[in-house]
Amino acid sequence: MASELIIKELHVAVNGQEILKGVNLTVQPGTVHAIMGPNGSGKSTLAYTIAGHPNYEVTDGEIIYKGENILELEADERSKLGIFLAFQYPVAVPGVTVANFLRAAINAQRAQEGVDPKETAIPMVQFRRELRAAMESLSMDESFARRYLNDGFSGGEKKRLEILQMTMLKPSMAVMDETDSGLDIDALRVVSEGVNRLLNPELGVLVITHYQRLLDYIKPQFVSVMMEGRVVRSGGPELALELEERGYDWIKEELVGDAS
Amino acid sequence: MQANELQNMPTLGLLSSDMIAAQARAANEPEWMVTWRAEAWDFFAQAAPPKWRRTQLAELQQETIAPLFKAQGTAIQWDKALESKGVVFSSLAAALHTHEDLIRPHIGTAVNPLAHKFSAMRAALWQDGVLLYVPRNVEVELPLRLSYTLADGSRAMFPYTIVILEQHARLSLVEEYTSRGIPETALVAPTTELFIGPGAEVRYLTLQQQGQGVYQIGGQVMQLGRDALGKWTSIALGGQLQHMELEARMQGDGSRINWVGATFGNQQQNLVTVPWLRHIGTNTESHLEFKTVVTDKSYSVFDGMIKIEHESHSTVTRLEEHAIHLGSEARSDSIPGLMIDTNDVARAGHASTSGQVDEEQLFYMQARGIRPDEAKRLIVMGFFEPALAAVPLEALRESLEAAIEAKI
Numbered sequence A: 001m002a003s004e005l006i007i008k009e010l011h012v013a014v015n016g017q018e019i020l021k022g023v024n025l026t027v028q029p030g031t032v033h034a035i036m037g038p039n040g041s042g043k044s045t046l047a048y049t050i051a052g053h054p055n056y057e058v059t060d061g062e063i064i065y066k067g068e069n070i071l072e073l074e075a076d077e078r079s080k081l082g083i084f085l086a087f088q089y090p091v092a093v094p095g096v097t098v099a100n101f102l103r104a105a106i107n108a109q110r111a112q113e114g115v116d117p118k119e120t121a122i123p124m125v126q127f128r129r130e131l132r133a134a135m136e137s138l139s140m141d142e143s144f145a146r147r148y149l150n151d152g153f154s155g156g157e158k159k160r161l162e163i164l165q166m167t168m169l170k171p172s173m174a175v176m177d178e179t180d181s182g183l184d185i186d187a188l189r190v191v192s193e194g195v196n197r198l199l200n201p202e203l204g205v206l207v208i209t210h211y212q213r214l215l216d217y218i219k220p221q222f223v224s225v226m227m228e229g230r231v232v233r234s235g236g237p238e239l240a241l242e243l244e245e246r247g248y249d250w251i252k253e254e255l256v257g258d259a260s
Numbered sequence B: 001m002q003a004n005e006l007q008n009m010p011t012l013g014l015l016s017s018d019m020i021a022a023q024a025r026a027a028n029e030p031e032w033m034v035t036w037r038a039e040a041w042d043f044f045a046q047a048a049p050p051k052w053r054r055t056q057l058a059e060l061q062q063e064t065i066a067p068l069f070k071a072q073g074t075a076i077q078w079d080k081a082l083e084s085k086g087v088v089f090s091s092l093a094a095a096l097h098t099h100e101d102l103i104r105p106h107i108g109t110a111v112n113p114l115a116h117k118f119s120a121m122r123a124a125l126w127q128d129g130v131l132l133y134v135p136r137n138v139e140v141e142l143p144l145r146l147s148y149t150l151a152d153g154s155r156a157m158f159p160y161t162i163v164i165l166e167q168h169a170r171l172s173l174v175e176e177y178t179s180r181g182i183p184e185t186a187l188v189a190p191t192t193e194l195f196i197g198p199g200a201e202v203r204y205l206t207l208q209q210q211g212q213g214v215y216q217i218g219g220q221v222m223q224l225g226r227d228a229l230g231k232w233t234s235i236a237l238g239g240q241l242q243h244m245e246l247e248a249r250m251q252g253d254g255s256r257i258n259w260v261g262a263t264f265g266n267q268q269q270n271l272v273t274v275p276w277l278r279h280i281g282t283n284t285e286s287h288l289e290f291k292t293v294v295t296d297k298s299y300s301v302f303d304g305m306i307k308i309e310h311e312s313h314s315t316v317t318r319l320e321e322h323a324i325h326l327g328s329e330a331r332s333d334s335i336p337g338l339m340i341d342t343n344d345v346a347r348a349g350h351a352s353t354s355g356q357v358d359e360e361q362l363f364y365m366q367a368r369g370i371r372p373d374e375a376k377r378l379i380v381m382g383f384f385e386p387a388l389a390a391v392p393l394e395a396l397r398e399s400l401e402a403a404i405e406a407k408i
């Protein structure tokens, strides 16, 4: 089965206002694809739309994953298909511990239609072992497991927790929305190494970032630039380096040139 | 409970203070208690029904309420070895004979029996009840458990609890209200008075899990002495109607209350909670965090009040109430009040939210594969976590979680 993520002519509106104006993009399994672009260009909108946020209304276009039109699926169904979104702004849920949340998420992934959830649930001992190992690999203190989900977490702690979830849930298509923002230099390395350990021939990764620094660690094969709701340039890793050096204005100018 | 036994009992409308006094004398109660009951009944007989806002009392008819003149469902669980330390945990009726000296100066001093019709009824008619006494410097490590159960087929119960902690005593108490069978319209009208002495510390968990037809109408007052600390958890899940007047009374200087509440209404329940934070002493501190979840056609009311008395100085108080609506037909009202009779308040804070389950929380969970119904369950359990975390017994916590989950 073709397991690439294919986005075709995607138009998305929020509160009746069109934000994405025809995005085309393909992410092959086993590749890392970076998306860059100025603030407000629609990167997070794209990420939320892939994950299935109900407020993002797809007015036209398609998103195909594993041969399925995922626009018809609820967010939880997309997740069960292997799609994972590392949030730019992770959400706090007071009163729900990280451990309980992760266990509920893992059990949701393991659940099967028509089977008693108790039968498919991860055994407690196995869960604890996997959680401990994953936390250790991301240099997270064990006490994090008992804290409430993102509640009072620092910016960097939240991002680390996103990657902990990715590590535990083992998605086949990960969208990482500015996972580097808020991380200090050491944390950036630890988190990037964590992501790199997860890379495998089945995993497609879409990395949204503003900085080359992250791409020094997590090396993309493809780089696309978004502006005003469209992908306006695509290339190899050298495109990111060029953006780092020159900013976005030259692309804008070229676009204006193209148009006239 | 024998059906004929109930049929022979006079209903409220047919009782008189003479009959009540005669019953008390027959039970060998001291004469002051006989008088206390009779006076309360006289007050009851002439008082107009209270006009409590947003409380649907219309279907509670006094013709259907027939009090039994004997205890029907008081149960206590504790370690008898505590007796050697001077701890008393006994039925109130028995304690009237063994510890009259403790009861007489306390009863009716925190909860005024002549406040309104229901408080008077409770004072006149109590049969179930408990005295819990912890002497000076005695620390009761394990939680003591007290439960009042409305018997199957019974129509009324008036439990009366008196808790006294002497100086520097420590106690953890779980007080439960339940009912057997599926009661028709029945009244459970409890009174609890807690007297927490100087430097003493109490953890008080009170749990209302009445069956469907029960009207629980009661009063609970925790009176805190100098530097005393109260940790109060009020959980209300059951009943057709609840109207509970609660008060943390910070009488002594430096006394503090840390209070969390959790109320969950479903079906047609009308659950009203009237918590007061009353600051009398100086440098007193209160924190109340009250959580409400409503679903189906239930109606929940938080009618709270912060009262800072004239003689109090440097008060710190914070009141938070939050409500989640799981269905569009469920309602909740929050009507917090603030009465300040002093111009010396250190800090008074208030926060309030109400609405559906947070969409972003829901999406975050769904994005991890969790189905919306399971996500809501997790969010609601998390919402109640401050109250659940205060439940001192693991088995009780699990049964409470199951009861909450069953309502979602």
Ligand SMILES: Nc1ncnc2c1ncn2[C@@H]1O[C@H](COP(=O)(O)OP(=O)(O)OP(=O)(O)O)[C@@H](O)[C@H]1O
Pocket (backbone or CB within 6 Å): A014, A015, A019, A037, A038, A039, A040, A041, A042, A043, A044, A045, A046, A055, A088
């Ligand atoms: N929920 C929303 N309500 C209103 N406007 C929105 C909403 N979400 C996105 N927008 C608007 O859509 C545009 C694109 O926003 P988006 O968050 O996708 O940008 P971005 O590329 O991720 O930016 P950044 O680099 O700052 O994270 C912005 O103008 C933003 O204000």
Ligand SMILES: [Mg+2]
Pocket (backbone or CB within 6 Å): A043, A044, A045, A088, A177, A178
């Ligand atoms: Mg963004």
